Amino acid sequence: MKQSYSFIYFFLVFVHSLSAQINSLPDFGSPADAIMTVSQEERLGRSVFAQILNSGSINENPIVDEYINSLGKNMGVYAQDGEFNFRFFVIDNDEVNAFALPGGYIGIHSALIRLTEEENELAGVVAHEIAHVTQRHISRTYLAQQENTIFALATMLAGAILASASNSSDAAAGAMMAGTAAMQQGQINFTRAMETDADRVGVQILYKSGFNPLGMPTMFEKLSRISSANRSIIPEFLQTHPVNVNRIAETRSRANEMRGDYAESTENYLIVRAILEFESFELPDEARSYFESNLRMSGNNQKDLYGIILSLLALNEPDLANLYLSDLVSMSSNLIAITDLQARVMSENGQTDEAIALLANNLSLSPRNKTLTLQLAELYIKKSKPELAHDILLDLFNIEMPTPNNIRTLANYAYQMGSSSLSRYYLAEYAISTGQLLNAKIQLESVLEEEDLDISDRDKYQARLDQVIEALGQS
Ligand SMILES: [Zn+2]
Known part of the structure; x- marks a missing residue:
């Protein structure tokens, strides 16, 4: 086995999740420093993000993750000149919400994506959150909290997010504790002026990114309708970003002044909605009925075809999945999400070798693509080739930080x-x-107690143990 793997990314995971805990207290400067610096924001945001990631609340489907990042980062280009390094993520949650953390970490709840019907509506929310970041609204909300340490802030923020995100996960208990304090002071509540500012800047970002700027007011109207239809259910988004009739009207008139030819929703957007809709059902049978009835009502379309294929694979009906797949392929471009699905259907139909060849061939065109690599690793496992599965994953993590689940x-x-x-x-x-x-x-x-370790491994494990002991001593 190769021994030359780079473990730098594991070290980064270590630094990400622990630096806030083990490093000395941050220097917030004097109260006259008004707002957080960009690098303080980045440290705070990174620490909150690591805590959310470790809690398992983030949707790790690589198709979903790659989509939201590519959408957000492309829009981010039109919002700033490289000051913030944006990171977008989808949180599995039935509350309709989206939020921006300090430092450009932007979370979108799966329920919000499911509520959208056009990509420009989702892009409208993303643009609004990007504007909160680039307009420095977030650092300004920390004015009164400069005596807090970055870690205390990070824990409060993560606690608030996780407390609202999780009903049953292991994270809930700890998060609730931290969350109580966070509800009182940690949550970011933007002022009305900041909201208006985020609308104004956001609608420009939306327009410059090639989306119909009307997506933003349309989405806000949709959110308002939910809350007026049922006064006891106010979408979380409206609690943290209060929207009123004037704001929607103002945004709409701004958007109406902008003229252009706007693209339709992309195929990847439709596929991501299919995946999130599928994942929202408890039972694959329910998902199947839902997508089937959609297909009956609206005819063949990519979202519902993708969704029904996922349902049929979960129900162990690969023959039927294969029939729908040919319809889907005939109307789709050569997308990674389609290739991934094709390989899964092929493998379930007993053509695992062909599926492996398809993935390997596509990986030569898109080296180290996460979606294709993870799928290929699973198929290698199916063929009882764990070494190959292990090696391609490790190679992927040279360029991509593994999540805790990936490491497991x-x-x-x-x-x-x-x-x-x-x-x-x-x-x-x-x-x-x-x-x-x-x-x-x-x-x-216990690893180091083994006698037949090779020397370089022993050194590596010992060095790691030393780091852990040092971190334990400091905590
Ligand atoms: Zn807002």
Whole structure:
């Protein structure tokens, strides 16, 4: 096995999730410094993001993640000159909401995406959140809180987000505790002036990015309708971004002044909606009925075809999935999300070798693409080739930071390869990435007790153990 893998990204995971906990208290400067600097914002946002990621609330489907990042980053280009490094993510949550964290970390709830009917509506919300970041509204809301440490702020913010995001997850208990305090002071509540400003700037970003700027007022109207139809349900988005009739009218008249030819919703947007709709059902049977009835009502369309194929795969009906797939392929471009689905359908129909060839061929055109690589790894496992699965994942993580779940998958693959020391080393990395340092220490110590470790591995594991012990000493 190759020994030359770069573990820098594991180290980054370590730094991301722990730096806020183990480093000395941040210097917020004197109260006269008015607002946070961009780099302070970045540290705060990164720490909150790491906590949300470690809690498992973020949708890790690579198709969803790649889509929201490509949409947001393309729009971000029209909003600023590189001051903020945006990171977008989808949170699995039935509350309709979107929020911007300090430093350009922007979260969109899956329920909000499901509520949209056109891509420009989703883009309208994204543009509005981007504007909150670039207009520095977020740093301004921290004016009165300069005595707080970045970590305390990060914990409060993550707590507030997770408390509202999770009803049952493990994260809930800890988050509720932190969340109570956060509800009182940590949550970002923008002023009316900031909201108007975010609308004004956001609608320009929307327009410059090639979307119909009317998407923003249309979406706000949709949100208002939910709350007026049922006064006890006010979408969270409206709680943190209060919208009123005047604001919607003002945004609409601004958007109406802008003229242009606007593109239709992209295929990837439709596919992402299909995935999120599918994931929102408890049972694949329910999902199947939903997509079937949509197809009956509106005829063949990419969203509902994609959704019904996902449902049929979950129901173990690959023949039927294959029939729908040919309809979908005939109306789609050569998208990664389509290739991924094709490979899954082929493999479920007993053509795993052909599916592997299809993925490998597409990966040569899009090297280290996350969606294709993860799918290929799964098919290698199906063919009892854990070494190949392990190696392509590790190669992917040279360019892409693995999530805690990705690291756990590596541990599983290493275990299937019969390498218990490597597997336990990954479990230690998993523990580090989720902040369980004591657990990581125990794993690493037990790995180091093994006698047949090769020298470079032993050195690497020992160095890692030293870092963990140092971090434990400081916490
Ligand atoms: Zn807002």
